[in-house]
Each structure stands twice: as structure tokens, then as C-alpha cells.
Amino acid sequence: MRPKPVRDVPAEDALPGGTQYSIKLDGWRALAFARGDEPAVLQARSGRDLAPGFPELDDALRSLPDGAVLDGELCAWHEGRFAFGQLIRPPKARARDGAQIAYVAFDLLALPGHDIRDRTLRERWELLTTLLAGVEPPLQLVMATNDRAEAMSWREALAPTGVEGLVAKGLGTPYRPTRHGGWLKVRDRETIDVQVTAFSGSPRRPRTLVTELPDGTQALTSPQLDSRQAREVAAALTDRIHPPVDHADLGSVHPITPLTAEAQRDPGRSPYLRFIRLRGD
Structure with a gap:
């Protein structure tokens, strides 16, 4: 089952059988x-x-x-x-x-x-x-409770450790892996999964990533990858790099066998994305 993104943490009686809240890891x-x-x-x-x-x-x-x-x-x-x-x-x-x-x-x-x-x-x-x-x-x-106030206190107290938010589930519901939306997630940072298809820079120091969004459109990452992000991407490029090609905005880029990454939309700098990390799963 995959949780459906929502903006607000549901009430204790909002879901079938009452609501269970757990931390989103x-x-x-x-x-x-x-x-x-x-x-x-x-x-x-x-x-x-x-x-x-x-x-x-x-x-x-x-x-x-x-x-x-x-x-x-x-x-x-x-x-x-x-x-x-x-x-x-x-x-x-x-x-x-x-x-x-x-x-x-x-x-x-x-x-x-x-x-x-x-x-x-x-x-x-x-x-x-x-x-x-x-x-x-x-x-x-996992840490879980049926008390909304307690869950909200966890959300605030554990945010510095990297807890991403809360997941809410109906206590009266079965597990239906083919259904979407039976669980709800409230994330403190809204991100999307994209496919990294190419990069500019060198294999040892990638600078900008060329990505494909879920709707098939292309977007570039901005600003340039910092040193930690560049090391993370470089480590994952082994045996994935193809011969360089020309890109309209970046000049020469290296296409790669696609990697899944997590990115944050930056409405003020469209069509750019802010790279968060690779999703190795």
C-alpha cells in the first residue's frame, strides 16, 4: 500500500475505525x-x-x-x-x-x-x-499512536532527526496493495521522484542533472550540485555512462542509464528542480 499525499493531518475519527498515526521514516x-x-x-x-x-x-x-x-x-x-x-x-x-x-x-x-x-x-x-x-x-x-496531539508533538520534536512527517491509517481497514489512498501521508517537505537521464560536468564531479518528470517533460537541476551531492551521484554512475551528446542548454552532456532521484519543485525558478538525493530502492 502506498500512502496518498495530503496537506493536513486528519482527525482521530476521520478514517474508518479511527486513525492510527505513525512517524514517516x-x-x-x-x-x-x-x-x-x-x-x-x-x-x-x-x-x-x-x-x-x-x-x-x-x-x-x-x-x-x-x-x-x-x-x-x-x-x-x-x-x-x-x-x-x-x-x-x-x-x-x-x-x-x-x-x-x-x-x-x-x-x-x-x-x-x-x-x-x-x-x-x-x-x-x-x-x-x-x-x-x-x-x-x-x-x-515504528512509533505509532491513536492520539493526534501526541503524533503532532512527535512531528515537531523529531524533525531535526530527519523524520519526514506523519502517516495516517484507518484502524478498520484491510491491507489492499493494489489500492492507492488507503493510507495518507503528510510530509514536511514535498518532493517528487524523477529519472536522471544525463549530467553535465565530469564523471568525477557532476554539475547539473538532466531529469525526466513523471509526466515525461524534461527539467534541469539548479543550483549546481554541491560537493556532497556530486560525490553521491558520481559513486552511482559506475557502468551507467554513455558517450557524450549535445544538449540545447548545457552543451555537452553524458547520457546515463536512468537513475531514480528525489527532487523538490522550485516554482520561482521553473523549469528547474532542486536535487535532494538519489533513490537507490
């Missing part, structure tokens, strides 16, 4: 499949298994009953805040930096031998909290 969405003695699977939205890149989660996920399926967020924590960029780094590089990885669960879709997606969120949440009672990092339960 800054990471990669993934389903966790526990498989007994076999390595667990962390399935990204693309269908790719992320588990091989996060060996520090293996023991924790193997401790779950064989056949349990969780929905949650794969997160990195570094220097007192969520560190999305650490997710695209190799395990040894994360270890050198002292970054910590966690899988933060917010829903339960199956227990051994039982698909429970047709049950209400209230029931699934009770089963999830029982399943994860006593667990310790790197496996965690």
Missing part, C-alpha cells in the same frame, strides 16, 4: 519475508531483494517465525539523525562511518500459514506488537 520501503533457516528476503518496491546489501539485519530477521511477512522501512542512522545516503554505501563503508542499520516494521501481512491482509489494521497491529515484543535493534517497531 526516511529510508527504503521493503517487505521482510522470514524463511526459517534460509536468508530473509527484503523486497523493495521494484521487486529487488535488498537483503544481501544489509547483512547486519540477517540474524534479527531469521529470529522471526518462518512464514512471517512484515511491511516496514529500511533505515540508516548516523551522527544523531537518519542518514539516507548511508543506504547506498557498501556495508564496509557504513561500518567505517559508524552508521547503524535498522528495519522498522509498521505492518504485518502474514503469520506462519496465515495471510492476514484481510484483517483490520487494528488486529494486524496487535499481532505485530505481540510478534515484536522484546525485540531489540536492528529490528524495531
Whole structure:
């Protein structure tokens, strides 16, 4: 299920069965499949298994009953805040930096031998909290409440750590993966996903990105990438760069096999976008 963006945090009685509020985490969405003695699977939205890149989660996920399926967020924590960029780094590089990885669960879709997606969120949440009672990092339960005032206080207090906002869900609703809008999200920063198709500058120091918006139109990033952003993009360009071509606005650019990125619309500088980060999931 994918949350629908809304501007305002809904009231406690606005959604079917009452509203559950949870913090919106800054990471990669993934389903966790526990498989007994076999390595667990962390399935990204693309269908790719992320588990091989996060060996520090293996023991924790193997401790779950064989056949349990969780929905949650794969997160990195570094220097007192969520560190999305650490997710695209190799395990040894994360270890050198002292970054910590966690899988933060917010829903339960199956227990051994039982698909429970047709049950209400209230029931699934009770089963999830029982399943994860006593667990310790790197496996965690998301912060959630049915009290809107408490959720709003979390939103304000946790913003400096990189919490992106709140997610609201109806406690009386089943899990319907093909439906859009059963969950709501209120983000403190509105962004869109775009496809990076080319860049100007050198492979070691990209300057401006050529992107394709969801509607198929093209936009450039502005201002130029800072040193941290340039390093992030350069690290992801391996084996993706094609021979340079001419661009009407940038001159010579290097086309690439597309990368998904998160960008912020800048109405005052249309048609430009402000690059936020790559989305490696």
C-alpha cells in the first residue's frame, strides 16, 4: 500500500475505525519475508531483494517465525539523525562511518500459514506488537499512536532527526496493495521522484542533472550540485555512462542509464528542480 499525499493531518475519527498515526521514516520501503533457516528476503518496491546489501539485519530477521511477512522501512542512522545516503554505501563503508542499520516494521501481512491482509489494521497491529515484543535493534517497531496531539508533538520534536512527517491509517481497514489512498501521508517537505537521464560536468564531479518528470517533460537541476551531492551521484554512475551528446542548454552532456532521484519543485525558478538525493530502492 502506498500512502496518498495530503496537506493536513486528519482527525482521530476521520478514517474508518479511527486513525492510527505513525512517524514517516526516511529510508527504503521493503517487505521482510522470514524463511526459517534460509536468508530473509527484503523486497523493495521494484521487486529487488535488498537483503544481501544489509547483512547486519540477517540474524534479527531469521529470529522471526518462518512464514512471517512484515511491511516496514529500511533505515540508516548516523551522527544523531537518519542518514539516507548511508543506504547506498557498501556495508564496509557504513561500518567505517559508524552508521547503524535498522528495519522498522509498521505492518504485518502474514503469520506462519496465515495471510492476514484481510484483517483490520487494528488486529494486524496487535499481532505485530505481540510478534515484536522484546525485540531489540536492528529490528524495531515504528512509533505509532491513536492520539493526534501526541503524533503532532512527535512531528515537531523529531524533525531535526530527519523524520519526514506523519502517516495516517484507518484502524478498520484491510491491507489492499493494489489500492492507492488507503493510507495518507503528510510530509514536511514535498518532493517528487524523477529519472536522471544525463549530467553535465565530469564523471568525477557532476554539475547539473538532466531529469525526466513523471509526466515525461524534461527539467534541469539548479543550483549546481554541491560537493556532497556530486560525490553521491558520481559513486552511482559506475557502468551507467554513455558517450557524450549535445544538449540545447548545457552543451555537452553524458547520457546515463536512468537513475531514480528525489527532487523538490522550485516554482520561482521553473523549469528547474532542486536535487535532494538519489533513490537507490
